[in-house]
Amino acid sequence: MNKQKLILVACGTGIATSTVVCKKVEDLIKANGINARIIQCKISEVSSYEDQADLLVTTTISSRNYKFPVVNAMNYLTNINPGKVDQGIIEALK
Amino acid sequence: MNRSIKEFLRRDLVVNNLEAKSAEDVFKKISPILLEAGFVEDSFFNGLVSREDKFPTGLSLGKYNVAIPHTDAIHVKKPIIAISTLKNPVKFNSMDGNGSVDVSIVFTMALNEPHSQIVMLQQLMFLIQNEDTLESMLKAKDSDEVYDIVSSFNYNCE
Numbered sequence: 001m002n003k004q005k006l007i008l009v010a011c012g013t014g015i016a017t018s019t020v021v022c023k024k025v026e027d028l029i030k031a032n033g034i035n036a037r038i039i040q041c042k043i044s045e046v047s048s049y050e051d052q053a054d055l056l057v058t059t060t061i062s063s064r065n066y067k068f069p070v071v072n073a074m075n076y077l078t079n080i081n082p083g084k085v086d087q088g089i090i091e092a093l094k
Numbered sequence: 095m096n097r098s099i100k101e102f103l104r105r106d107l108v109v110n111n112l113e114a115k116s117a118e119d120v121f122k123k124i125s126p127i128l129l130e131a132g133f134v135e136d137s138f139f140n141g142l143v144s145r146e147d148k149f150p151t152g153l154s155l156g157k158y159n160v161a162i163p164h165t166d167a168i169h170v171k172k173p174i175i176a177i178s179t180l181k182n183p184v185k186f187n188s189m190d191g192n193g194s195v196d197v198s199i200v201f202t203m204a205l206n207e208p209h210s211q212i213v214m215l216q217q218l219m220f221l222i223q224n225e226d227t228l229e230s231m232l233k234a235k236d237s238d239e240v241y242d243i244v245s246s247f248n249y250n251c252e
């Protein structure tokens with residue numbers, strides 16, 4: 001089995017939109033048999049996971065570059081082309 | 095704690111045809127109502143402004159756009175959603191940082207528990223994805239009608 005991946009799901013406050021996105025990402029990794037765990041946090045907390053995380057999924061602006069890929073998940077909220085986000089997440093975890 | 099959106103709505107926290115010149119102006123008008131009703135702290139207004147500045151909440155949906163301003167839990171006493179339909183759209187910055195969005199309906203969320211209220215949040219997203227519902231909210235004759243539209247919406251999203 002592959003090493004478990006760590007996905008960060010972040011928004012500005014870590015309260016609202018990241019909660020919705022977390023659920024979507026959970027469903028997505030389950031449906032695709034991806035071995036990953038998810039941490040929900042504020043965008044300001046992301047850097048503390050810099051060395052552990054494999055992917056950041058966020059609804060908000062990520063103002064800096066990280067060592068891992070970043071996928072914007074605003075489309076999960078608007079449901080406009082959510083497949084693009086699905087694809088981005090799956091690609092990033094390959 | 096998985097409460098339905100209906101439990102976060104109050105008839106007296108719905109304002110229709112709000113006249114506002116900017117996002118900040120919307121916050122200026124909505125914050126005192128939430129404060130008066132006992133849901134937020136004095137600091138809620140400043141919290142909204144600074145959070146919106148750093149992490150904007152405008153969502154582009156097509157015909158009618160919405161914003162879902164909210165702020166850190168320390169400014170909130172009890173969770174609630176205040177709804178305002180705007181007489182004229184005002185500009186909010188887009189959540190993803192790509193420009194601005196002309197927003198017609200503002201759902202101001204006072205939330206104080208991280209990682210929870212998932213059902214309510216999913217229901218709210220489901221509601222805003224329905225263009226016909228947004229249109230009927232904007233055409234409503236008064237705030238009671240707006241409240242009725244949102245609370246009687248079929249949230250069978252899961």
